[in-house]
Amino acid sequence: MLDTKGHPNRLGVWGWLGGGRWGFERYLYTLHRLTGLGLLLYFLLHIVVTSARASGAAAWETSMGRVSGPPGTARGLFFTAGEFLVFAAFAFHAFNGIRLALVELGFVIGRPIEPVYPYRTSVDEQRPLAIVMMLAAGILLATGGYNFFVHYSH
Amino acid sequence: MRDQRLWTWHVLAGLVIFVLLGLHMAVMHLDTLLGWFNPEGLKPIAWESVLQRARMGFFTISYIVLLGAALFHGLYGLRNILFELGLGRGAKGLVSVVLALGGAGLFVFGAWAAWTAGALARSL
Numbered sequence: 001m002l003d004t005k006g007h008p009n010r011l012g013v014w015g016w017l018g019g020g021r022w023g024f025e026r027y028l029y030t031l032h033r034l035t036g037l038g039l040l041l042y043f044l045l046h047i048v049v050t051s052a053r054a055s056g057a058a059a060w061e062t063s064m065g066r067v068s069g070p071p072g073t074a075r076g077l078f079f080t081a082g083e084f085l086v087f088a089a090f091a092f093h094a095f096n097g098i099r100l101a102l103v104e105l106g107f108v109i110g111r112p113i114e115p116v117y118p119y120r121t122s123v124d125e126q127r128p129l130a131i132v133m134m135l136a137a138g139i140l141l142a143t144g145g146y147n148f149f150v151h152y153s154h
Numbered sequence: 155m156r157d158q159r160l161w162t163w164h165v166l167a168g169l170v171i172f173v174l175l176g177l178h179m180a181v182m183h184l185d186t187l188l189g190w191f192n193p194e195g196l197k198p199i200a201w202e203s204v205l206q207r208a209r210m211g212f213f214t215i216s217y218i219v220l221l222g223a224a225l226f227h228g229l230y231g232l233r234n235i236l237f238e239l240g241l242g243r244g245a246k247g248l249v250s251v252v253l254a255l256g257g258a259g260l261f262v263f264g265a266w267a268a269w270t271a272g273a274l275a276r277s278l
Contacts, residue, residue, distance in 0.1 A: 012239055033235065040228035047221070047260055051267035053208065054274065057201045064199055087183055094176065097168050104165060144179075147186050 023123055025130055032096050035089035042086050084148045088141055095137040099129055160230060167227040174220040181207075208275035217268040225261055229253045 016030045052063035069075030102108055103126060110125035181190050182198045191210075192203045207213045236249050 036228070036231050037235070040232060043224055043228060044260065047264045047267075051263065053204050054267040054270035056274065060201050060204060068199075083183075087179065090175065090179055094172050098172060101165050101168060143187065144183050147183055 025123065025126065028096055028099075028130060028134075032093060032100070035093040038089050039086065039093060042089075080148055084145065087144045087148070091137040091140040091144065092134075095133040095140075099126075099133045102129065164227055164230050167223040167230075170223040171220065171227055174216050175224070177216070178220065204271070205275045205278065208271045211272070214268050214272040218265045221264045221268070222261055225257045225264075229257045 052059040068079050108129045109122040185192050185198050192198050196203050
């Protein structure tokens with residue numbers, strides 16, 4: 001991250017969440033951070049939990065038993081729903097991340113233009129990409145949801 | 155300059171994660187539709203499925219690359235968020251060292267697990 005001068009982060013963490021008349025992309029930014037932190041927490045635990053495969057079948061079954069439950073039970077539903085949340089976070093973070101990378105590299109932000117009324121900003125150029133990426137994330141989410149809740153529910 | 159270089163690596167690591175984690179998610183969570191790399195009729199987390207993937211060198215290598223890319227991407231992202239909270243110079247240095255050492259330790263542990271599981275699967 002670049003160190004900047006003259007624009008202190010006075011709102012701190014609350015600055016992520018503040019509402020007002022922010023655009024769609026600003027809320028994607030907030031969600032990107034929240035999903036990123038959630039995915040990081042899960043990933044650190046995932047490294048430890050899945051390392052059991054190095055110790056053989058019994059250790060693997062024990063480790064998986066700690067983070068799952070039989071279908072149709074409250075414990076099973078709890079872990080399935082939790083895992084689906086991680087999948088949802090991945091779907092959003094991945095496609096929004098592609099949008100951010102494209103914008104960072106200067107794609108889909110339009111060419112510089114004269115500030116002639118009615119004014120247009122690069123946001124006008126970026127918005128379709130944001131919508132397409134969110135639709136892609138939604139399709140992936142629905143597909144995964146079928147796998148999580150329809151196929152494995154019986 | 156160093157921060158710009160790290161930020162570029164952060165973006166590149168994100169692209170690597172998009173591909174490799176996308177494959178991992180497809181194998182693990184779209185199995186009923188795609189059925190990639192899973193013996194027929196078995197869940198992706200069944201021990202037999204784990205063994206089958208572990209026997210494939212591609213998975214061992216891709217897990218280790220994904221592990222490194224995701225640890226860097228995630229911990230560098232966390233570092234940026236923490237830095238935005240107005241930490242002092244000393245605290246920033248401490249955060250950087252703790253995250254770098256923690257990330258390196260987890261990478262060694264995770265890579266060992268992936269490599270050992272591959273060797274175990276091939277010996278069975």
